[in-house]
Amino acid sequence: MLPLILLVDDEEEILNFLERILNSRYTILKATNGKEALNILEAEAVQLVVSDVMMPEMDGFELCRTIKSTLDHSHVPVILLTAKNTIQAKVEGLELGADAYIEKPFSKEHLLAQISSLLKNRNMVREFFAISPLVHIKTMAHTRSDEKFLSTLHNTIMKNIDDPDLDVEKLAKIMTMSRITLYRKIKALSDLSPIELINISRLKRAAELLAGGEHRIYEVSDMVGFSSQSNFARNFQKQFNMTPTEYMNSRQQEQQR
Template sequence: MEKVLTTTTTEEILEMPRQVILLVDDNEDILDFVSDDLSEKYEVLTATNGVEALALLQTEIVHLVVSDVMMPEMDGFELCDRIKSELEFSHIPVVLLTAKNSMQSKIEGLEMGADAYVEKPFSPEFLQVQIASLLKNRSKIQAYYSSSPLIHMKSMAYSKADESFLGKLNDTIYKNLDNPDLDVDHLADHMNISRPTLYRKIKSISDLSPNELINLARLKKAAELLNEGMLKIYEISEMVGYSSQSHFGRNFAKQFGMSPTDYLNSRLLDKRK
């Protein structure tokens, strides 16, 4: 039986977990101060160096990292480089905090892939704005992908590593669309990635669970086939893993705001113009 995409009620939105910020600094006073400020809007995890931060990233879903540069064991530059170069974390935005004000220091941070650079001493409000802006942009990209029938999964990529990962993920799902039981375990096996790692990566990069992403991929493939105009709706429904055309129609309308028939007619009308 197909896994159903569900709508989100107002009550569920209010109960949704807050986005997670990982704050990394070897100064406990700064950790406490910034953590207290950010905790009003976000769930905050803390680490005192890059080694601790990477350990947390391997077990937690983190939406953004704020890191000091000067730290023992592993500094912020190396941490940023590790985050941006490892597939499991490469989608996570990184804000670097530093007392250094030289242009060379800023260049080094940006070369490591930092998404923003904030100089100490900094205004808490300024840091809040930087974080909110980065997360809002990511949310817009995720929403655009989810609501646009013909937009490819790779549109959510934040790096070449992400683009490669999402391309492989999309291809893997499409090759197994006729399997109604396709789930995260099947994907992990096909992609040779551990189930927890794949779950965290998909959830963080798309804000969807793997099963939700699989269902969305089914509907997007259906939209592609409807756009081509070569097959009947019931044929497309079966091709993308639905045993019930009515179930397919309800899910399609719920996701894209129109029935498969209305979508097909709108695409045919566009082609005639």
């Protein structure tokens, strides 16, 4: 599926122009002001917003501020388009959390490159987190709101990591969130389902314990909630491309250098 992008501008001609530029690479949704855009964000899993600044009802600055301060949407990159070319306007947009600020008139190539770069960088961060045994979940945060959410999520999983039945229902209940909201937030930030993220969190905690060298593999397997050592070993190798034993040996060799 193509990434879903929301375009926001009160001028229909500009919306149509932006759609023509982008619709070969992205799925496009359109809104004519900030309030309409927020309603779309509530209903759709938007991956990036391109918004004008000067609009009725709710302008681009207020839209950006609301997106970046709302847990459900704070992970969504925002590109602001504006005819205001003053330093003050740029600073205001960036202070509100905008990921990029593009002056009008702009080149098609510049906009395409900016969108591609933001989405690509997010994907690289997600992939690096997933394949790196000791990289913390907070590396995927792009806002303070995201960092707070990921920290709470990590701590909740760690407190219940020895429970082999920990799933999205239990996790949502402990975090006092709806299952759907939790699923959408985790998926948007990590591109993983909650079950996949719980499993990776188990394996990352196992990597920490194995690196410490104080526990045997079967003990670590039990401590992080796996039903059997063989199941744990298979999952570990699939995720990190090495067996638990190979990982322990590599860590020991690094410490001896």
